[in-house]
Amino acid sequence: MHDGHHSGGMMLIRRLGNYARLTPEDEAALQQMLALPIRLAHARRDIIAEGAVPRAVFLIVSGWACQFKTLEDGRRQIVGFLLPGDSCDLNNLVLRRMDHSIGALTDVRYMEIPGGAIQRLTRDHPRIGKALWWQMLVHLSVQREWTTNLGQRNAMERLGSLLCELALRLRDVGLSNGECYDLPLTQTDLADATGLTSVHINRTLQQLRASGLISLSGRVLRIPNFAALQEASLFAPDYLHRAQLEARQSHGMAGAGAADHAER
Amino acid sequence: MHDGHHSGGMMLIRRLGNYARLTPEDEAALQQMLALPIRLAHARRDIIAEGAVPRAVFLIVSGWACQFKTLEDGRRQIVGFLLPGDSCDLNNLVLRRMDHSIGALTDVRYMEIPGGAIQRLTRDHPRIGKALWWQMLVHLSVQREWTTNLGQRNAMERLGSLLCELALRLRDVGLSNGECYDLPLTQTDLADATGLTSVHINRTLQQLRASGLISLSGRVLRIPNFAALQEASLFAPDYLHRAQLEARQSHGMAGAGAADHAER
DNA sequence: CGAACATTTGAAGCGCGTCAAAGCCGGTGG
DNA sequence: CCACCGGCTTTGACGCGCTTCAAATGTTCG
Structure with missing residues (x-):
C-alpha cells in the first residue's frame, strides 16, 4: 500500500515497456534519464498553474495529483488524476502554455524531466517514442471517457x-x-x-x-x-x-x- | 461557405504548417501521400464503430463527422466533431481497438491514410512528426475543455x-x-x-x-x-x-x- | 400527397443544487 | 490533559434546472 520499493522511475519503465517492447539499451537510457532530483509539493499546493509556460514534464513518484481547469467565476473541474508512475502530458514540451493546472492532492514527490532529455530519447530510441505515443493516446481515450461520464x-x-x-x-x-x-x-x-x-x-x-x-x-x-x-x-x-x-x-x-x- | 477549392488535403498541409515550419520537401511528401482515392460516407452512417480494429487514419475532406461513445443501454455521448481538414486520432495506428465510433453527420468525403504511410512520413520528416504531436496535444486539450464544459x-x-x-x-x-x-x-x-x-x-x-x-x-x-x-x-x-x-x-x-x- | 423526421410546446416530476446548521475529527497550544 | 480551532462530513428543508412524456406543428423528399 505504500510506495516503498516502487521508485516511480521503475514504474515508468515498466509501464512504457507495456506499450512497446523496449530493448535493454532503451531501458538503460530511461534509467539514466531518471537520475534526477526528487522534488516535493505539499498537499493542496499547485505544481503548475494554467497559463504558465512549462519547460519540463512532471513524473509523479508518490502521492496523488490532479489536473484541473477553472472558470472565470471560480468553478473548478478536475479533468484527471495523476497517480504514482503517471506523467503529465507532453503538453508541456510542445504547446506554449498550460491549458490546465496541476495540483497536489496529497504531499507529492515528483521529478521534472527536462524537455531536451525527452527529445533526445525519442530521437535515439524510436521504441520509446512509440511508447510515448501510446501513452498519449491512452490519455486521450481516458479523457473521452470522462466526457461521457459527465455527459451521460x-x-x-x-x-x-x-x-x-x-x-x-x-x-x-x-x-x-x-x-x-x-x-x-x-x-x-x-x-x-x-x-x-x-x-x-x-x-x-x-x-x-x-x-x-x-x-x-x-x-x-x-x-x-x-x-x-x-x-x-x-x-x-x-x-x-x-x-x-x-x-x-x-x-x-x-x-x-x-x-x-x-x-x- | 462550400468546400470548393478547399481540397481537404491542402487544408491538412496548411494546418500542419501552423504547428511546425515545414520545408518544401516536407510539403511535397505530404502532397504525394494525399494522392489517395476519396471515399464517401452517407449522412447518419457510421464510418467506423467502437471495438473495430482500424488500419488507417481518416482525413475529412468535406462534410461533418462526429466521434461518439455509447453506453450499454443506448445513451450516446458525442465526444468531438470532425470538420473538414480534421483527421481522427492516430489512435487508429497505435491502439488495437477503437474506443469510440466515428459517424457521418452529413454526407462526408474522406480519405483513408494507411498506417504505413504515416509511419514512413514521421520517420523521414521529423517536422511532420512534430506537427502530428502538436495536433494530438491540441485534441487532448479540447477534450479536457469538453469535460469541463459538461461538468461545470x-x-x-x-x-x-x-x-x-x-x-x-x-x-x-x-x-x-x-x-x-x-x-x-x-x-x-x-x-x-x-x-x-x-x-x-x-x-x-x-x-x-x-x-x-x-x-x-x-x-x-x-x-x-x-x-x-x-x-x-x-x-x-x-x-x-x-x-x-x-x-x-x-x-x-x-x-x-x-x-x-x-x-x- | 404522404411518410419520416425535426422542431416546438405544454404539463408534471425528479435529481441534484443551495443554504444552513450541526456533528466530527485531528492538530495545536496552553 | 483539556480547550479550542479549522476543515471535512453529515443532515434537513427547500427550490430550481433539467428531464420525461406526449402531442402538435413544421419540413423535406420520394
Missing part, C-alpha cells in the same frame, strides 16, 4: 465509474491488492471530478454503501464485489487500453474487468 | 461554448466568414454533444435567440456579436491553442476572440 451518467454511475477506474489504475502500479485502496480524496475533490456538489457526493456515497457496493471509512475504500460495482455503474474498462497488462499479470479482478466485456 | 457549465453556457468553438474552428478552415456558418447538426446532435436532452436544447436555443446572442434559421447560424456570446458562455478560447494562426491571418473576430482573453 447519473450521480451514482459517475461516482462508481470513477472508483472503478481508480481501482484498476492503482492496481496496475501495485497500490491496490484488488479489493481495497487508499483514497486520499475529500468529498469536495470527488465532487469537482464528477461535476456534482460535495453534498450530493456525500449522499451518493451513502447510497453506494447502503447497497453494499463499497465501504469507505477513513481513507480506505473497499470494493467487495468489483463486478457488481462495475455493472451498477455501466463501467466498461476497455477505454483504459490495458489489455496487454492483463495478459502478462493475469489474476483476479484485473482480468475479470475486461473479460466481462469481451463477450460482445 | 449550465445549459446555456454549454451550448454557447460549443457554438463558439465551432465558429473558431470553422473560421480556421475557411468555412465561416466570422459572423455566420452552416450548422448541419440537429437539435438531437447538439443534445448528445452537450449532455442535455433535445427538448432542453430547443428551449435553450430559444433563450439564446431571445437574448439576441444568436440567430438560427434553417441551417445557418449567425453570431452577431461574438464577444457577447463568448462572455455569456464563459468561453475562453485558449484551449484551442490557435495563437499562431491568429498571428498570421489576423483580422476581425479570430483576433478578438483571443485578445479578449489576453488581459489576465
